[in-house]
Amino acid sequence: ERGLLFTAWGIFFERYVDWLFLNAGLPPDLSYSGFPTWAGGEEAFDGVLRRGSVLMAMEHKGGLLSQVAKYSGSLDSLTDDIDPKIGSEAGCRQLVSKIEMAFRADRDQRRKLESVSVQGVERILPVIIVQDHALRGPLVNWYLNRSFQRLLQEADITDAIEVLPLNVVHVHDLETLLAAVGPGGIDPLYALHRRAVRDPEMVFELHDFLSSSLAGYGEVRSKIWNDLLDKIWQGIGSYTFPDQWGPQPHRAN
Numbered sequence: 167e168r169g170l171l172f173t174a175w176g177i178f179f180e181r182y183v184d185w186l187f188l189n190a191g192l193p194p195d196l197s198y199s200g201f202p203t204w205a206g207g208e209e210a211f212d213g214v215l216r217r218g219s220v221l222m223a224m225e226h227k228g229g230l231l232s233q234v235a236k237y238s239g240s241l242d243s244l245t246d247d248i249d250p251k252i253g254s255e256a257g258c259r260q261l262v263s264k265i266e267m268a269f270r271a272d273r274d275q276r277r278k279l280e281s282v283s284v285q286g287v288e289r290i291l292p293v294i295i296v297q298d299h300a301l302r303g304p305l306v307n308w309y310l311n312r313s314f315q316r317l318l319q320e321a322d323i324t325d326a327i328e329v330l331p332l333n334v335v336h337v338h339d340l341e342t343l344l345a346a347v348g349p350g351g352i353d354p355l356y357a358l359h360r361r362a363v364r365d366p367e368m369v370f371e372l373h374d375f376l377s378s379s380l381a382g383y384g385e386v387r388s389k390i391w392n393d394l395l396d397k398i399w400q401g402i403g404s405y406t407f408p409d410q411w412g413p414q415p416h417r418a419n
Contacts, residue, residue: 179226180201183213199213212224220291221287225261225293248310262314262318265321291359310332311368315332330359331365333372334372335372342384346382
């Protein structure tokens with residue numbers, strides 16, 4: 167039963183991330199595809215975002231690290247738990263394997279993605295979306311990117327494609343990023359692409375990088391997020407302070 171619960175939660179997490187992208191109000195020149203499949207119906211990536219020559223390939227990982235891994239103070243316990251759940255045995259390996267399948271050096275060995283065109287793609291922006299707050303910690307992205315790069319060196323990917331460093335994005339940071347999409351707001355593909363170029367070792371924490379380098383990060387511009395916050399805000403206010411509650415303060419001007 168415990169295993170079934172974690173499996174169900176993982177599926178729920180994947181669908182929630184998909185919902186975030188579908189309802190973000192992305193710019194028209196950004197093409198999003200959730201759970202694209204290979205020719206034949208087998209699932210490929212968990213999500214793909216594309217503009218022009220840049221394709222963002224995503225895996226979603228809703229797994230939680232063990233209490234021992236997070237709180238024992240043992241580096242070995244932490245890495246032994248990260249690797250099979252997110253790292254070299256899971257998300258990193260899955261991303262590299264799927265990128266290799268789509269962009270093998272030998273064109274005849276490539277697998278075709280249904281409903282997602284890869285013609286003209288020159289850069290791959292790999293992204294793993296995670297849920298556990300511990301994975302926002304210092305140097306976690308650095309560690310996972312190192313695992314990703316080691317696996318990448320063994321892959322048979324065409325030299326015509328540049329695979330950028332791995333972004334590890336906590337779902338809270340993804341929510342904040344997509345909530346800022348809108349007129350005059352943030353472009354999520356540009357934001358993560360910029361980070362991969364400016365911080366190729368992935369040393370700085372994503373939230374710190376975005377909040378210090380992107381104007382508008384943290385503002386709520388997305389209509390669906392504003393509508394949701396309005397409902398939550400008014401629900402709280404009407405229950406606790408029915409005569410004094412005003413509009414919610416999170417809207418961007």
